[in-house]
Amino acid sequence: MTPLLEIEDLVCRYPGRRGGFFRHARPIHAINGVSLSVGEGEVVALVGESGCGKSTLARAMLGLLKPAAGAIRLDGTPLAAMTRRELARRILPVFQDPYSSLNPSKTVESIVGLPLRLNRVPAEERRRIVRAMLMRVGLSERHLARRPHQLSGGQRQRVAIARALIMEPKLVVCDEPTSSLDVSVQAQILNLLMQLRRELRLSYVLISHNLAVVERLADRVAIMYFGRIVEEGPAAAVFARPRHPYTQALRSAALSPDPDQPLPSAGLGGEVPDPAAPPSGCAFHPRCPHAMDRCRVETPDLREVNGIAVACHL
Amino acid sequence: MTAIAERRWPDAFRHASLAAGGGVVLLVALMALLAPLVAPHDPFLQNLDHRLIPPVWEAEGRWAHPLGTDALGRDYLSRLIHGARISLLIALAVGLLSGLIGTGLGLAAGYYGGWVDTAVLFVLTNRLAMPGVLITLAVVAIVGGSLTVVILVLGFLNWDRFAVVVRSAAQREANRDYVLAASAHGSSALRIMLAEILPNLVGPLLVVLTVEMAHAILIEAALSFLGLGVPPPNPSWGLMVNEAKDHIFFHPWMIFIPGIAIFTLVLAINLVGDGLRDVLAPEWRP
Numbered sequence: 001m002t003p004l005l006e007i008e009d010l011v012c013r014y015p016g017r018r019g020g021f022f023r024h025a026r027p028i029h030a031i032n033g034v035s036l037s038v039g040e041g042e043v044v045a046l047v048g049e050s051g052c053g054k055s056t057l058a059r060a061m062l063g064l065l066k067p068a069a070g071a072i073r074l075d076g077t078p079l080a081a082m083t084r085r086e087l088a089r090r091i092l093p094v095f096q097d098p099y100s101s102l103n104p105s106k107t108v109e110s111i112v113g114l115p116l117r118l119n120r121v122p123a124e125e126r127r128r129i130v131r132a133m134l135m136r137v138g139l140s141e142r143h144l145a146r147r148p149h150q151l152s153g154g155q156r157q158r159v160a161i162a163r164a165l166i167m168e169p170k171l172v173v174c175d176e177p178t179s180s181l182d183v184s185v186q187a188q189i190l191n192l193l194m195q196l197r198r199e200l201r202l203s204y205v206l207i208s209h210n211l212a213v214v215e216r217l218a219d220r221v222a223i224m225y226f227g228r229i230v231e232e233g234p235a236a237a238v239f240a241r242p243r244h245p246y247t248q249a250l251r252s253a254a255l256s257p258d259p260d261q262p263l264p265s266a267g268l269g270g271e272v273p274d275p276a277a278p279p280s281g282c283a284f285h286p287r288c289p290h291a292m293d294r295c296r297v298e299t300p301d302l303r304e305v306n307g308i309a310v311a312c313h314l
Numbered sequence: 315m316t317a318i319a320e321r322r323w324p325d326a327f328r329h330a331s332l333a334a335g336g337g338v339v340l341l342v343a344l345m346a347l348l349a350p351l352v353a354p355h356d357p358f359l360q361n362l363d364h365r366l367i368p369p370v371w372e373a374e375g376r377w378a379h380p381l382g383t384d385a386l387g388r389d390y391l392s393r394l395i396h397g398a399r400i401s402l403l404i405a406l407a408v409g410l411l412s413g414l415i416g417t418g419l420g421l422a423a424g425y426y427g428g429w430v431d432t433a434v435l436f437v438l439t440n441r442l443a444m445p446g447v448l449i450t451l452a453v454v455a456i457v458g459g460s461l462t463v464v465i466l467v468l469g470f471l472n473w474d475r476f477a478v479v480v481r482s483a484a485q486r487e488a489n490r491d492y493v494l495a496a497s498a499h500g501s502s503a504l505r506i507m508l509a510e511i512l513p514n515l516v517g518p519l520l521v522v523l524t525v526e527m528a529h530a531i532l533i534e535a536a537l538s539f540l541g542l543g544v545p546p547p548n549p550s551w552g553l554m555v556n557e558a559k560d561h562i563f564f565h566p567w568m569i570f571i572p573g574i575a576i577f578t579l580v581l582a583i584n585l586v587g588d589g590l591r592d593v594l595a596p597e598w599r600p
Contacts, residue, residue, distance in 0.1 A: 088500035101491035105513040115499045
């Protein structure tokens with residue numbers, strides 16, 4: 001069975017800052033050979049620090065960014081061969097900040113109805129579908145004429161979800177869908193996402209910092225570091241026994257809700273390396289507690305052991 | 315950066331300068347629209363028996379000509395009222411034309427960035443390096459002065475402020491996720507610029523529009539005063555000042571009246587602009 005979404009050896013570059021007028025810009029490799037697949041109805045989580053390439057990967061999946069190398073296939077068809085509109089019917093985003101992802105000068109009805117309008121659905125039918133979708137995400141007709149600034153954060157995120165789902169896509173890319181919301185609202189939105197997943201048989205790519213969320217919701221998880229996937233496998237197995245030192249560090253840095261537990265140790269010293277001057281060998285070696293000589297020279301490949309792929313020499 | 319939020323409109327009436335400026339502009343606009351009905355005389359009708367009659371507040375003034383008559387015996391009030399048409403027409407047409415050019419260039423530069431931005435900035439720098447008055451003089455000297463020429467020249471010269479303001483505002487908006495969302499849903503770049511970004515720029519655009527309209531009125535008056543704008547016998551305020559300059563010592567009111575008219579209208583439009591800035595977008599200050 002072909003997976004719904006298949007990413008193969010993807011490389012994405014950003015033009016780097018130019019050093020001077022005559023010096024040539026050295027491109028920054030935001031994603032460096034990532035392979036990942038998302039099956040039908042599956043929730044795949046991408047986890048990693050800021051700047052590790054999660055959002056770049058999301059943009060590439062949405063076709064908003066042209067990859068420098070590698071391929072992304074949706075249902076076996078390469079994204080490059082699809083038109084914008086075809087793509088927009090199958091794979092859609094929910095962004096992190098619903099204050100920025102909804103146009104402040106539009107009404108809820110026109111925001112949610114926009115994808116339909118772009119696909120030339122007649123006005124009457126549009127109205128009907130928009131209403132039904134608002135009900136589905138837990139809003140009502142009262143909200144049709146409101147503008148984003150008249151809504152709460154949770155309501156805004158519901159509007160953003162309604163907009164993403166209105167074309168009945170197969171895959172939704174959620175870029176930190178709850179991190180800008182109040183804690184009390186986060187659970188509501190996550191429950192809504194999961195309920196919709198069952199009802200509409202959706203697949204999600206879930207980008208998140210919140211390991212607890214990932215552990216609860218994801219079927220599979222991919223840990224990213226510096227533009228590469230360092231560990232990937234079934235969520236339960238990865239979290240039960242993290243193998244890559246980076247995953248272990250992430251896991252131990254997560255706050256526990258139990259107040260008797262001490263604050264987590266900082267775990268990792270140092271910072272994410274400068275993408276304009278990448279370290280040699282394994283990108284993680286400057287911060288890795290188990291770094292060996294080999295790590296400084298040789299970049300480890302992803303190797304599968306018992307269904308979990310790890311990129312480490314250990 | 316909210317656009318025209320509904321709840322703000324009542325504030326507009328409470329805002330003193332907006333109310334005062336808006337009132338004057340509205341009055342002048344009404345006068346201009348209804349000029350043939352409001353004006354007591356034909357502004358072109360010469361009556362050589364009734365030349366240089368002073369306005370009513372002077373000793374020899376009469377009520378038949380409340381603001382007196384000019385050197386050709388034409389009723390001054392009627393010419394003033396008809397002159398408002400020219401000033402407002404110029405303000406609107408120039409504002410619209412330069413607004414279209416500047417907004418278009420600014421949107422493209424702000425949204426696309428990169429080489430489009432560089433190209434627009436290059437055109438803008440070139441435009442700013444051009445001496446506006448000299449170009450106008452040259453064009454009028456070659457083509458001859460007329461209302462259309464004045465509107466076209468000013469419209470094609472005065473778009474710089476629109477472009478600068480729209481560019482920076484569009485840059486800010488283009489980085490927001492709603493633009494990304496619209497593009498992920500398959501919107502074309504043109505649709506994103508016009509339907510998603512532009513509505514959020516209404517506030518700053520209106521403010522720049524008022525500034526440019528006031529500016530256009532002043533420049534037209536200056537050109538007409540130099541004899542390079544609207545040709546006689548049209549009743550332009552600048553032309554009226556020009557025609558009155560021979561009489562400045564014996565009939566100074568001939569200069570004061572159109573001068574005060576220009577001053578009042580420009581002040582009123584600027585007050586409206588200031589008021590709009592406060593009411594529409596308190597955070598937007600140049």
